[in-house]
Amino acid sequence: MTRKQNCLFAALLLAALVLAGCQAGFNAAPKAAHPEGITQVATIDALLAGVYDGHMSLATLLQYGNFGIGTFEGLDGEMILLDGAFYKVRDDGKVYLPDLTEETPFASVTRLVPDITAPINRPLDMQAFMELVDELAPRQNSFCAFLVRGDFVRMRTRSVPKQQKPYPPLAEVTKNQPVFDFENISGMLVGFRSPDFVKGVNVPGYHIHFLADDLSGGGHVLGFELARGVLEADTVHNWLNLFLPDQSQAFDNSDLAIDRTEELKTVEQER
Numbered sequence: 001m002t003r004k005q006n007c008l009f010a011a012l013l014l015a016a017l018v019l020a021g022c023q024a025g026f027n028a029a030p031k032a033a034h035p036e037g038i039t040q041v042a043t044i045d046a047l048l049a050g051v052y053d054g055h056m057s058l059a060t061l062l063q064y065g066n067f068g069i070g071t072f073e074g075l076d077g078e079m080i081l082l083d084g085a086f087y088k089v090r091d092d093g094k095v096y097l098p099d100l101t102e103e104t105p106f107a108s109v110t111r112l113v114p115d116i117t118a119p120i121n122r123p124l125d126m127q128a129f130m131e132l133v134d135e136l137a138p139r140q141n142s143f144c145a146f147l148v149r150g151d152f153v154r155m156r157t158r159s160v161p162k163q164q165k166p167y168p169p170l171a172e173v174t175k176n177q178p179v180f181d182f183e184n185i186s187g188m189l190v191g192f193r194s195p196d197f198v199k200g201v202n203v204p205g206y207h208i209h210f211l212a213d214d215l216s217g218g219g220h221v222l223g224f225e226l227a228r229g230v231l232e233a234d235t236v237h238n239w240l241n242l243f244l245p246d247q248s249q250a251f252d253n254s255d256l257a258i259d260r261t262e263e264l265k266t267v268e269q270e271r
């Protein structure tokens with residue numbers, strides 16, 4: 001080899017090594033940088049107790065997932081996070097696109113990486129739907145994040161009105177919750193099934209929000225009849241983060257030793 005050829009060879013070798021290094025780094029990075037799992041803001045019992053002050057911005061929350069549900073500062077509507085975009089269903093039933101500077105008092109997010117995709121070709125009500133998810137993703141002691149894109153014969157949701165201080169407990173607020181009924185609507189179910197052991201921290205069992213494809217409505221799901229759709233489910237084995245409010249007297253002073261199981265039932269389900 002001439003000296004020029006030597007130089008060229010060395011340069012090519014270096015380029016190959018750098019590329020190989022990048023490749024290895026690229027392959028290894030996502031797992032280390034973004035482990036899959038649930039990130040949660042505050043606890044459901046604190047929300048039941050009336051701790052509605054936001055303490056994490058949507059921009060920050062977005063670093064921990066592209067999929068999830070929750071609520072907003074002052075209990076200002078139902079949150080849906082889907083494909084990295086936040087939607088807010090307020091008590092007027094309309095869908096708003098919240099600013100990323102808005103804060104949340106309670107939310108659960110993850111990066112949805114479905115390990116099951118299943119078409120649904122038969123009508124299912126909410127109960128039958130939950131049984132189907134239990135059948136397809138049977139590991140009840142792990143979390144299951146799921147998304148359904150579907151056509152619904154019937155959908156019933158609710159939202160909650162924004163609260164002023166002093167904040168009443170959630171069970172008081174939902175006594176006057178606006179309920180929305182839809183017929184023949186296409187949209188998405190965004191939900192989690194959480195293990196029984198999350199009691200007090202999150203909602204054991206199913207917690208589902210809905211967003212209409214045309215953004216004409218949505219909210220916290222009370223019931224539905226699904227005609228057809230596609231289910232994507234992700235069994236999640238990591239509860240990565242639980243961010244507790246660090247500047248909240250209301251949180252610090254909440255009695256979180258009380259068993260709020262019955263309260264949660266009245267808040268989550270149809271009355």
Ligand SMILES: [Zn+2]
Nearest residue numbers: 207208209220
């Ligand atoms: Zn909800």
